[in-house]
Amino acid sequence: MGYTNEQIKLIASIVYKLANPHSENQKKVKSMVELLQGLGINVTKSGMINDEISGYVTKSEIDDKPEIVVNSSHGNFRRRFTMAHELGHLILHFKWKPFGLLDDNHGINIAYRKDIESYSFLQRTEEAEANKFAAELLMPEDKFLELMDLKDDQELSEYFGVSELAIRIRKKSIKKTRGTNLQ
Numbered sequence: 001m002g003y004t005n006e007q008i009k010l011i012a013s014i015v016y017k018l019a020n021p022h023s024e025n026q027k028k029v030k031s032m033v034e035l036l037q038g039l040g041i042n043v044t045k046s047g048m049i050n051d052e053i054s055g056y057v058t059k060s061e062i063d064d065k066p067e068i069v070v071n072s073s074h075g076n077f078r079r080r081f082t083m084a085h086e087l088g089h090l091i092l093h094f095k096w097k098p099f100g101l102l103d104d105n106h107g108i109n110i111a112y113r114k115d116i117e118s119y120s121f122l123q124r125t126e127e128a129e130a131n132k133f134a135a136e137l138l139m140p141e142d143k144f145l146e147l148m149d150l151k152d153d154q155e156l157s158e159y160f161g162v163s164e165l166a167i168r169i170r171k172k173s174i175k176k177t178r179g180t181n182l183q
């Protein structure tokens with residue numbers, strides 16, 4: 001149980017490569033919907049009973065593919081992060097393989113993204129891993145390092161299509177893993 005940050009970074013880069021076979025290296029994700037569909041995942045938008053729920057993964061009733069459902073009342077940047085987060089759960093925790101179907105053992109668990117305080121230890125670990133995966137996918141490290149001293153948080157947010165909060169968290173974790181030379 002549990003993944004290291006390096007493993008999650010590697011898995012995110014492999015997933016990007018599978019979805020973009022002609023791309024030389026990992027770039028920013030232009031469309032999360034297209035990336036997911038390219039991997040064989042159905043994507044739908046829906047209202048949620050509780051607005052704290054950003055999205056969830058389920059098994060499509062039509063074709064047994066995984067289906068990621070995102071909260072239709074949330075903005076574009078938030079929906080992108082939710083989709084990347086749920087993709088992280090699919091691969092890291094449901095053991096789903098790109099282009100594959102979702103088997104019954106793993107398809108019925110619904111992974112919500114909501115207030116983390118109510119989670120158990122295992123759930124918190126999995127939530128943190130899914131967030132890490134989303135950050136590695138949406139803000140690839142090489143590109144982020146290249147731009148982070150040239151642009152401010154708002155420009156980085158626009159460039160990568162994520163919230164400024166996600167940018168600040170990414171900066172912090174990159175500085176931590178890169179040691180003191182960047183601080």
Ligand SMILES: [Zn+2]
Pocket residue numbers: 085089111112113114126127130
């Ligand atoms: Zn989650």
